[in-house]
Amino acid sequence: MVSATATPAAPRRIRLGMVGGGQGAFIGAVHRMAARLDDRFELVAGCLSGDPQRARASAAELGLDPDRSYDDFESMARREARLARGIEAVAIVTPNHLHAPVARAFLRRGIHVICDKPLTTSLREARRLRELVARSGCVFVLTHNYTAYPMIRQARAMVAEGALGAIRVVQVEYAQDWLATPLERTGHKQAEWRTDPARAGPAGCIGDIGTHAANLACFVTGLSIEAVAADLQTFVAGRALDDNAHLLLRLSGGARGMLWASQVAPGNANGLRLRVYGEKAGLEWAQEEPELLRFSPLGEPPRTIRRAGPGTHPAAARVSRIPAGHPEGYLEGFATLYREAAELILARLEGREPDRARGPLPGIEEGVAGVAFIEAVVESARRGGRWVGLAR
């Protein structure tokens, strides 16, 4: 076996709190594994559920000091900010409508934030949060985790270096099937809040996974989405939000695109797929087989670049842990976000510049752009598919 990377020196671990992610949640456990993998965080406090009893039980399960399990996030923010060794950062893994209030509570006290997407349930709120982040001087990381897959980093670097020439066409999609039936009426917690406008915001599928797709397309191409023409559908009777979305995209620099997001497409688990075509070459990637990047220079046979294998770009190698052919997956990508967040936070804590400039880690700007995207999509659909520009 081949050693892929040298062992880096171990810096100190950052004290982390978590809001949300208690029993029955999905993404909280993911954040915890991600935070643990590279040993850069130590989970020491939490308000793991809105239900105090469940919050405490969840904390016990995780071995948290009961004294640092909180019944509400405000108390947590207040007290942790005063503790000698209180948390330095908080991970926010609640339903969407709580992202903003929770983030505000911690940012106001100078605690760095790692927050799930979409940023907020309204653009107005997103912009207010952006101002607060700026004033706070805190690090704000938005967990658009797919951006941390090594081959996505490679794709971004290749586009940036001109391997594709000017981008012409972007095809992106995120297809699932788990909401093909009215699962939310069976007591399924994840389905419930994601289909509830009060907690999910104005969009269902397009907010939950469409924003991932849109973010990924922009991340890789370096372009922004300037306008959308949208057709939103709700196929499952009685559902309040969209469960399928068809979009036309206009991107900066004259590129055009399509985006399909669906939660009702049988046979699709997490079918996030990105294809980018430029004047000189094409790139294709699929999240379910994330180790491979297909690169097709015009007039040459397509090449399959494998993470850590021949042709790997330094931008991909840097976030690669093990040799080629031993698959890394979703958790590793998520862990990379946490590792990079740790670098930023530690630099901030130590009053120095991070090793590399901010780099590609998605943050508050991507969060605002995501909410602007959601609002434009909803507006376009409401207006019968008219092109609607994205606010900023």
Place this chain on the structure above:
Amino acid sequence: MVSATATPAAPRRIRLGMVGGGQGAFIGAVHRMAARLDDRFELVAGCLSGDPQRARASAAELGLDPDRSYDDFESMARREARLARGIEAVAIVTPNHLHAPVARAFLRRGIHVICDKPLTTSLREARRLRELVARSGCVFVLTHNYTAYPMIRQARAMVAEGALGAIRVVQVEYAQDWLATPLERTGHKQAEWRTDPARAGPAGCIGDIGTHAANLACFVTGLSIEAVAADLQTFVAGRALDDNAHLLLRLSGGARGMLWASQVAPGNANGLRLRVYGEKAGLEWAQEEPELLRFSPLGEPPRTIRRAGPGTHPAAARVSRIPAGHPEGYLEGFATLYREAAELILARLEGREPDRARGPLPGIEEGVAGVAFIEAVVESARRGGRWVGLAR
């Protein structure tokens, strides 16, 4: 090895003429191989080029009787109609703008027609041709060849029998890369006429391959496209017609779809791909791997059905020539159209009903629908992506 099908009795061969398809053409040779494979046609006359010299040279190459090589299609239609053993059917493989006049010349004389797509360059012309077909009593087959792939026949049958339940979402695309550069300025005959409005009609990519994609989606689902919202692009500078097209679709029965057609997507050769999702299951198929059909019943593991293998539907078996795992391809599908056309024509010549009712062979109605689709797309794009209904 396993015998897939019993040897059918050999009926007599139909006398065929061809218009277009001389030296330098592509699709003419395909039609000839397709006509030959099942031995149901005999090519006996032709007007193989608009350039008389090239027409004659092409005829010689093919071993046609020089006396039956014609300089213009009118003379051919006139004389062949009077010959004792003149042609019974004609294959029209010219650029688009000639489909209608050539078809008229032969239909008027009672000669059956096998015609390439798109039917005509205007809907008005398409409708006139439809009337003439009806009056003539002739068979009219439009070579939407992809409909004859066995696994497409299987997909259609499965949808018709309800294996997917009500259709919700249709994703179809046809991506190529051969026009990513201004190939038409290099003397490339195929590129020249396809990018020339005078010969190709009002649409480029959408007419050439977008119609195939649209037709295939309708063929498999049994639905019709009711309206489109389109964004057409011309990425190669100086080109007069679209070379990339992004469409939203509204189909009958409440289904929605997306259609992408491109001739500028590096790494794509003939990337025609269809995905259909219903309430109960999904189907996925790709033309470049036509032997496989992925069938995903909701809540069950996806199944890969292979032509002539386990799970093959009779509708697929009927058009299958060899056992599973020995790939059939493009020519075999095309040959199936010719074989089925032969059955229709022979039945007509012998004054009897064809063995099976007309079946799924695309004809004049599909031709009119294709041109209506093109016109609606162009109109929608012209109007900034407004939804435009399809005329009939």
Place this chain on the structure above:
Amino acid sequence: MVSATATPAAPRRIRLGMVGGGQGAFIGAVHRMAARLDDRFELVAGCLSGDPQRARASAAELGLDPDRSYDDFESMARREARLARGIEAVAIVTPNHLHAPVARAFLRRGIHVICDKPLTTSLREARRLRELVARSGCVFVLTHNYTAYPMIRQARAMVAEGALGAIRVVQVEYAQDWLATPLERTGHKQAEWRTDPARAGPAGCIGDIGTHAANLACFVTGLSIEAVAADLQTFVAGRALDDNAHLLLRLSGGARGMLWASQVAPGNANGLRLRVYGEKAGLEWAQEEPELLRFSPLGEPPRTIRRAGPGTHPAAARVSRIPAGHPEGYLEGFATLYREAAELILARLEGREPDRARGPLPGIEEGVAGVAFIEAVVESARRGGRWVGLAR
């Protein structure tokens, strides 16, 4: 669409007879379609079955002149040789044990032979036939049809030109599942003779498909198999011949290999797969997806070369009929053998050298090698897996 090849001038058609291939047969129909596709043969006579009644019925079905449907191959050879426009070539598509006697009958009368594999059921007989071929001056083509896939021609050319450096390892396999149950006891004609030593010869699976695998490995690498160590199995109770075979190979030039042939591997239709590894690069190909060739230069990302696409070798382009991405398959490869056979035969008939030197068309030498391979495998298995050299 792009024109792949120029239309060649049409030479005259060769008069062909067929022995075997009547009703219920599989491979006869394949040979006829293959002979027809490129229009270089005209089937005019046949002895289509050993059962005279079936022979006549089959001839009628194919539209043969009843006067040229024969009850036995000897009469056919005798009479056709005397006819003014008698057959010039014969296709032999009988069970294995008849290949040699039928071939002899026609070769003795100067009629060219296109014969199915394996050549004979004993090496002694194969060698006698080789002598007769030499004396006769006739063309003898053995239909190892997989050698005619364009990407196999490409692979062979790439190896010959040194793209892989010295060959080290050859992995080849041919897996099917159709004999996983005792199908031969259900009246299945194909299964019956293939599992009957009197008609199939001393080997079952290894003779039927193992020889294809061995031939393909040698064809692509240009190496010969020098010795085998074999483990043969008969998994279905009551079967007289092997239905699964495991082989170690020693090839010329120091290369080593493995060959697996099976007719009892559920989920495999015609899983012929070849992988060749040299000092500098690897090549991988699978018959069920024959349009693609994976080329992996050491230290570079693997490339996927598609028939008629970028990177196509002239040796592949020459046997390619349609553009990249429109799949060619099994019949097209088979038809290439027929087309190349036609070129050889016509050159012989016209007393001139064929356009290209004999080229890669498998013939009597490959036939002898195949039977030597079978005998060595059977001998090695009988001796408990000892290495046994191949006779010549």
Place this chain on the structure above:
Amino acid sequence: MVSATATPAAPRRIRLGMVGGGQGAFIGAVHRMAARLDDRFELVAGCLSGDPQRARASAAELGLDPDRSYDDFESMARREARLARGIEAVAIVTPNHLHAPVARAFLRRGIHVICDKPLTTSLREARRLRELVARSGCVFVLTHNYTAYPMIRQARAMVAEGALGAIRVVQVEYAQDWLATPLERTGHKQAEWRTDPARAGPAGCIGDIGTHAANLACFVTGLSIEAVAADLQTFVAGRALDDNAHLLLRLSGGARGMLWASQVAPGNANGLRLRVYGEKAGLEWAQEEPELLRFSPLGEPPRTIRRAGPGTHPAAARVSRIPAGHPEGYLEGFATLYREAAELILARLEGREPDRARGPLPGIEEGVAGVAFIEAVVESARRGGRWVGLAR
């Protein structure tokens, strides 16, 4: 997104030491990430290199207490055994020749062992170790990590439950290309010891990766390898050990198999691939795409079972962390071994039976079997490919 598993209660963490795995090593870092992912271990001591200076530097990098970084493993075992909160388990990640002496040092002091494979460099030593394990009462886990992939657990369970019927054929291979050139002469640490008989033992490729393949085949099928016929090659000039191996296998219950292991096959990274065929069905799995298991019941279309998706077996769900379509990979599988080891060790420490009986975790018996396999292979190759039975 769908929650795959409920959050389990967090038991206390086990104090872990590590021998080997310092700077420049590959597998040590993997063990550490694997131990960390599920938070069941705490690394507190180490003898991370045979070179004391490197050992200390490595310990510092990992943030180990300098007082618990040892210069030699004997001192480490002695002292840790006496500490109040000394290590409870040790991970051995040294070159092969040190596995046995290190393991003995810790086992003698009642410290549980997690050891890399192959167990030892001789069967005699392996057997002695087996006795010591038995006497010690300690847990001994051998990190045949591929056995912990969820879909491998699924495959094993399906075979055990009879989904395939009696097993007939096993095809297993492990192909790499990283030793296609004499990398060991460039100072590459991993290549050096793996090609050095003094450190790697009597086998190169067959010991390093062939044992993984053999173990996996037995793990999934529940069969044992009874005899091998081997052909070993050393393709790179000057190399002392095999770099490519071809094996025929005889397994218990009448099954037969083939095993290919190579480190000189360009284009292969970690191409571990297993295919198992029984009377009733086939199973196919590839390590580089570990989330999918192809299941082919005879006479039905093949099904693609995806981890945590429809058709997942409880045995796979139990070791699955995140929902279907969000790929888990190599580290997750490795972490499962650590999690299961933790359960066993904790049960032992607490003097109770583990929750489930020992289950499928590979241990000392698999270690002895692996070394017996290596010795039989080497012996068979030495004797010209004779069948050699495996000792126990």
